[in-house]
């Protein structure tokens with residue numbers, strides 16, 4: 001009997017050869033750990049994955065995102081260490097500013113690190129930063145103690161994150177540190193590229209050992225186009241004030257037109273491209289029985305009594321409202337919202353004259369919009385980041401797209 005052509009060695013060899021050729025890139029990757037793309041260029045696997053994903057490597061602001069993420073990560077490593085030994089920071093590392101608000105060695109050191117990275121990579125850009133070095137340059141014992149501590153903690157953080165020094169640089173003496181802090185004096189405005197930096201947002205939370213965030217945004221011609229928020233103490237899952245679990249430390253990023261993303265903050269000592277991060281989305285919940293509201297902790301920063309009235313009008317039950325309210329310091333509130341773990345953020349003004357600072361909201365703003373939500377002032381008007389160092393509006397309200405208008409209606413009813 002004639003042997004079937006399908007069983008001939010030549011045929012079987014040809015089939016194996018075709019399969020191998022079709023999977024050449026996989027086979028090469030298996031053997032060498034590298035990937036060969038058709039042009040014969042060898043690139044690392046993580047970059048290959050990014051190229052193949054829906055988010056291209058050449059997405060807008062890729063380099064800005066990489067530098068911002070590394071700088072925020074280094075500042076987060078530094079502030080997390082201080083936060084874990086908060087008793088020492090409280091005692092000798094804190095100064096009270098003229099407006100009676102606290103500033104710590106962590107705020108100064110984080111601002112120096114991030115400003116330095118921006119200047120090194122984007123020397124033509126301006127920076128609106130919260131802090132300045134005036135107090136540190138004074139000839140006092142307090143200034144000397146604070147400055148020595150700042151130099152020490154910056155050196156420590158740089159050593160721990162030395163793998164990214166080629167990208168974000170390093171600071172080795174106090175003069176350079178003071179000059180770097182003072183790069184943050186831009187008056188803001190509606191033209192050009194301006195970074196907004198809050199080196200520690202929620203300093204009061206930081207000093208309690210609670211939530212705080214390192215917040216950096218890029219504003220272009222008055223519009224926020226990129227935001228990176230390092231949340232060193234934030235658990236991955238926030239269900240209520242009592243129920244919070246999962247990995248501690250999150251990095252939240254958004255690029256206008258690309259999306260909003262989450263990745264653990266301390267897992268990796270390199271920049272994770274967005275394609276390898278988790279895309280995050282706002283909720284669509286509008287049910288009064290299950291919606292969650294995020295608010296600040298400090299009663300001096302937002303009116304908790306006005307917020308209670310708004311929750312009443314929205315139909316939250318008085319017996320369960322405490323379980324539906326999550327109190328968190330800093331811009332971590334925007335992160336929890338963007339991740340779909342809460343539906344509304346209420347920040348009702350305590351005074352008629354207070355104007356919010358752009359660095360307190362810029363990064364969170366683009367994060368919420370890119371996750372599919374809205375942010376406005378108490379009238380629902382979008383926040384204008386092109387008016388200088390301050391917003392010229394009152395309060396902040398944010399929510400998912402479905403609920404936002406209803407919340408604004410309730411706010412108007414109460415005010």
Ligand SMILES: Nc1ncnc2c1ncn2[C@@H]1O[C@H](COP(=O)(O)O)[C@@H](OP(=O)(O)O)[C@H]1O
Pocket residue numbers: 101130198200201202203204205296297298300301302328329330331350354357360
């Ligand atoms: N009267 C006030 N109303 C609203 N925000 C205020 C305020 N006084 C201070 N803040 C701001 O509230 C921020 C903290 O927000 P939250 O209360 O949501 O944690 C502070 O940021 P810093 O901690 O960076 O100084 C500070 O800028």
Ligand SMILES: [Mg+2]
Pocket residue numbers: 101102130203
């Ligand atoms: Mg402050």
Ligand SMILES: [Mg+2]
Pocket residue numbers: 198200201202359360
């Ligand atoms: Mg702040």
Ligand SMILES: [Mg+2]
Pocket residue numbers: 107130198199200201202203
């Ligand atoms: Mg701050």
